[in-house]
Amino acid sequence: MDGPNPPSIKSSRKLAWILSSVFLCALIMGPGPGLYLINDYAASGGTILRVPALYFWAVFWFAVEAAVIVAAYKLIWKDESE
Amino acid sequence: MGFTPHIVLLLYLGMLLSFGIIGYLKSKVSEEDYYLAGRGQGVLVTALTIMATFFSSSALLGIPGLVYKDGVGFLFFVLNLPLSGAAIYLLGSRIWRIGRIRGYVTPADLITDYYGGSSMLRSLVALVGFLYVIPYIIMQIKAGGYLAQRMFPDAENLSFLGMEYGIFDTGTIALSILTMLYVLIGGMRSVAWTDVVQGILLLSGMIVAGLATIMAMGGPSSFFIQLSELPPAALSVPGPSGAWSPWKLMTICMFASLATMIQPGQWMRYYAAKSVDTLKKSALIFAVGLPCCFLFGVMLVGLGARALYPPSAVSGTLLPHPKIGTSGGEFDQVVVAMIQEHVPLLIGGGLGAIVVSLILVAVMAASMSTADSNLHALSAVLTRDVYDRFIRPKASEGERAWFGRGVIIVATLLALWLVRVGGKNPDFQPFSLIAQLMFVAMAFSCQLLPLAIDALFVRRGTQAGAICGIASGILVVFLFTPFANIFLNGGLENSLKGLTSTLGKLFDTGFCGAFVNTTVFIFVSKFTKRPPNEHRNTFARDAEGIF
Numbered sequence: 352m353d354g355p356n357p358p359s360i361k362s363s364r365k366l367a368w369i370l371s372s373v374f375l376c377a378l379i380m381g382p383g384p385g386l387y388l389i390n391d392y393a394a395s396g397g398t399i400l401r402v403p404a405l406y407f408w409a410v411f412w413f414a415v416e417a418a419v420i421v422a423a424y425k426l427i428w429k430d431e432s433e
Numbered sequence: 434m435g436f437t438p439h440i441v442l443l444l445y446l447g448m449l450l451s452f453g454i455i456g457y458l459k460s461k462v463s464e465e466d467y468y469l470a471g472r473g474q475g476v477l478v479t480a481l482t483i484m485a486t487f488f489s490s491s492a493l494l495g496i497p498g499l500v501y502k503d504g505v506g507f508l509f510f511v512l513n514l515p516l517s518g519a520a521i522y523l524l525g526s527r528i529w530r531i532g533r534i535r536g537y538v539t540p541a542d543l544i545t546d547y548y549g550g551s552s553m554l555r556s557l558v559a560l561v562g563f564l565y566v567i568p569y570i571i572m573q574i575k576a577g578g579y580l581a582q583r584m585f586p587d588a589e590n591l592s593f594l595g596m597e598y599g600i601f602d603t604g605t606i607a608l609s610i611l612t613m614l615y616v617l618i619g620g621m622r623s624v625a626w627t628d629v630v631q632g633i634l635l636l637s638g639m640i641v642a643g644l645a646t647i648m649a650m651g652g653p654s655s656f657f658i659q660l661s662e663l664p665p666a667a668l669s670v671p672g673p674s675g676a677w678s679p680w681k682l683m684t685i686c687m688f689a690s691l692a693t694m695i696q697p698g699q700w701m702r703y704y705a706a707k708s709v710d711t712l713k714k715s716a717l718i719f720a721v722g723l724p725c726c727f728l729f730g731v732m733l734v735g736l737g738a739r740a741l742y743p744p745s746a747v748s749g750t751l752l753p754h755p756k757i758g759t760s761g762g763e764f765d766q767v768v769v770a771m772i773q774e775h776v777p778l779l780i781g782g783g784l785g786a787i788v789v790s791l792i793l794v795a796v797m798a799a800s801m802s803t804a805d806s807n808l809h810a811l812s813a814v815l816t817r818d819v820y821d822r823f824i825r826p827k828a829s830e831g832e833r834a835w836f837g838r839g840v841i842i843v844a845t846l847l848a849l850w851l852v853r854v855g856g857k858n859p860d861f862q863p864f865s866l867i868a869q870l871m872f873v874a875m876a877f878s879c880q881l882l883p884l885a886i887d888a889l890f891v892r893r894g895t896q897a898g899a900i901c902g903i904a905s906g907i908l909v910v911f912l913f914t915p916f917a918n919i920f921l922n923g924g925l926e927n928s929l930k931g932l933t934s935t936l937g938k939l940f941d942t943g944f945c946g947a948f949v950n951t952t953v954f955i956f957v958s959k960f961t962k963r964p965p966n967e968h969r970n971t972f973a974r975d976a977e978g979i980f
Contacts, residue, residue: 378516382509383683386670390679393505394669396661401654403661403668405505406736409512413724416515420720428522428713429978 367427374419381412437783438584441790442797449615449801452626456619464830467620467837468538468813469705474625479706480715481632482625482806483521484723486698488635489569489803490576491871493642493731493796498765500735502744502751503674504667505660508736509682511727513690518720520694525703525712527889527976532704534975540700540881541818547888547972548896549964552822557903558884559818562697564877564907566811570609570848572870573804576765577608578852580796583769605852608797612804613845616812617838621705624805631798636726638795641788642768643730646737649775656733659740667739674751676938684941689872692879692943698803698810709978731768738767769796811844812837872942873914879943880906883951889976892969894954897961902954910946913937 379385386408393404400407460466474482489495499507528543537543541558548554581588581604588600598606615623650656666673670682693699706712742754744764753763757770772792777785816837821828828836880903887894894902911917913933918926936945963969 374516374519378512378683378686382512382679382686384679386509386679386682390669394665396663396665396668398657398661402657403505403663405668405670406508406657406660409505409508410728413512413515413728416512417721417724420515420519420717423519424522424713424717428716429526429709 363427367423370419370423370427374416377412377415377419381409381416435786437786438790438793441787441794442584445794445797446611448630449611449627452630453615453618453623456615456623456626459622460620464816464833464837465536465538467834468701468809470621470625472533472705473707474702474705474711475707476711476714478625478629479702479711480718482628483699483702483715484719485628485632485635485798485802486702486806487517487693487719487723487803488632488799489871490573490796490800492635492727493638493768493799494576494579494765495572495871496727497731497735497768500732501738501753501757501767502764503672503677504663504669504739505736506670506672506677506682508728508732509670509677510685511724511732512682513686514724514727515720516686517690517694518716518718518723520691521703521716521719522713524691524695524885524889525706525716526709526978528700528703529706529709529712530978531972531975537704538701539813539817540695540697540885541814544881544884544888544899547892547964547968548884548894548899551896551900554896554900554903555818555822557900557907558881559814561877561880561903561907562814562818563811565696565874566698566807566814567844567848567851568870568874569807570804570811570844571851572874573612573800573807574605574609574848574852576800577797578602578605579763579766580604580769580793580800581607583766583773584793601856602853605849608800609804609845609849612801613808613841616805616808617841621701621809624809625705627805628802631802634791634795634798635802636722638792638798639726639730641730642772642792643733645776645779645788646734646771648779649771650737650741656737660736663739664743673744678939680939681941684944685872688879688882688941688944688947689875691882692875695881695885696810696874696878697814698806701810701813702806734768734771738771769793808841808844812840815840873910876910876913876941876943876946877907879947880910880950882947883954887954888972892973893958893963895958895961895963898954898956898958901957902950905953906946906950909949910942913942913945 386405389404389408393408397404398407402410465472496507496510499510531537531543535542535546537546539559540562541555544558545551545555578601581600585600588603590600591598591603615627647653647656650659661668664673670679671677703712706715738754738757742756744751744753746752750761752761753759753767756774757763758766772789776789776792779785780788816833820836821833825832883902883906884894884899887899912929913936917929917933
């Protein structure tokens with residue numbers, strides 16, 4: 352019998368849950384209510400690394416989302432042939 | 434710029450038509466080949482055709498226009514793209530597997546097959562497709578008009594059959610007729626091939642436009658210093674118009690993204706892919722590459738324009754700077770205006786004119802690539818789900834293919850007529866901005882989501898639940914549009930307006946519809962009979978690829 356054995360399915364599911372949680376967290380913190388943490392500072396013209404705070408916030412949470420997708424691509428998504 | 438825009442435009446249009454002809458020569462006389470190009474598209478074609486279909490005129494007109502209007506807050510819209518990319522694999526791979534095994538062509542083929550073949554459900558799924566596609570085609574055609582106005586500002590009016598056509602009308606007609614022609618001739622093959630060229634043009638256009646803006650503002654440091662001096666409302670949420678609360682942005686990122694990825698045009702691209710691996714690679718390219726083109730490219734144009742040419746409030750209405758446009762509907766023109774203003778100063782001579790022309794052609798490519806995919810998808814939906822089922826069930830494949838071509842012609846003319854009616858009636862402008870049309874279209878498409886997720890993953894819903902859910906979702910979205918006022922009046926109209934306006938400020942419209950849709954779906958499914966267990970198990974096996 353070919354195919355993944357039960358422990359590898361289990362660890363893959365665990366990883367899928369972790370990655371989904373991180374992605375959801377990025378959606379809540381990036382465009383979601385997490386924005387309130389930085390909104391006042393951004394409105395006052397505040398910057399992070401010389402970049403307007405909200406722009407930095409968007410780029411940072413995009414990077415988190417992108418990292419999750421890359422990890423899912425490498426570790427979870429099945430690679431089937433035609 | 435002399436004749437450079439004319440030459441670049443002619444070369445581009447000639448290339449599109451030649452793709453249409455090559456697509457026709459390579460095609461076989463079958464419905465499946467016309468709609469799915471033989472189900473054999475590789476990674477490059479699949480990735481670029483999905484991106485080009487997704488882009489639309491909103492990528493280079495509507496979205497930067499909203500960034501210009503509402504400042505940094507609207508940047509967060511981009512965070513929907515990684516989720517959209519993930520959907521290409523998560524939803525697309527299951528749709529691909531079962532579509533290949535069972536020979537599906539449209540979304541309704543899959544959904545109605547799972548829920549027991551109801552004609553009512555098929556019609557509702559087809560209606561969702563129609564309600565998504567028509568606003569999308571209208572906004573692409575409008576973009577053609579805006580672009581023609583900018584490219585040929587001194588062009589004289591044309592007279593034809595006793596009617597006068599300004600440059601806006603001529604642009605809309607030219608874009609729609611040409612798009613219609615190559616879709617008619619070559620079907621999915623020519624749509625996908627033209628999408629490859631259009632996708633490459635678009636991605637480069639987005640990046641070049643962003644770089645040109647940064648250079649025009651004195652380099653990255655000076656660019657960001659000028660940005661940080663914007664007024665507080667433009668540096669924070671909900672933005673100067675008050676439209677973008679974090680809750681609304683988050684629900685857009687969660688629901689609008691998925692809605693766009695299950696609209697008929699994208700759904701059919703999953704069927705047309707060569708393998709699951711193709712979709713997996715396309716998902717990665719989309720999720721990581723596309724947001725970069727927005728965040729580090731075209732959105733910087735909107736922000737730069739905000740600093741250089743701030744909009745002003747006149748009698749309580751926000752209007753663009755005169756260098757960008759003259760009416761509230763012209764925020765969309767920010768990229769075109771900025772490029773025309775600054776690129777010739779940065780890159781002088783013939784090269785500057787070529788770069789400007791190429792970016793303008795990229796804007797046109799964005800519109801055409803979405804219009805062609807949507808026309809093609811609408812043709813499939815109306816042929817397979819309406820003509821084939823209710824009008825001529827015994828029609829031959831050739832007849833159905835010709836009916837599909839007829840749909841493309843009628844849909845193009847309908848969209849053109851709607852744009853013209855809107856242009857002639859300044860009092861009736863329900864969706865003056867391209868982005869407004871985009872959000873309405875996505876909200877309708879979002880109503881497919883609960884059914885698709887249930888059929889592909891959960892499999893606990895029933896046919897009655899699906900019909901009631903999708904019908905209530907469509908109704909809720911309709912109540913959010915200005916067209917609801919036609920059917921309602923008096924006290925009910927006022928209270929409904931109040932409710933939809935409050936909810937509309939808080940959440941994405943598609944989310945509101947999907948919430949009601951899902952609730953009704955679950956409730957009705959509790960009291961009605963599920964599809965037989967054997968059918969559900971076979972469906973699960975086919976979708977999940979477990980043999």
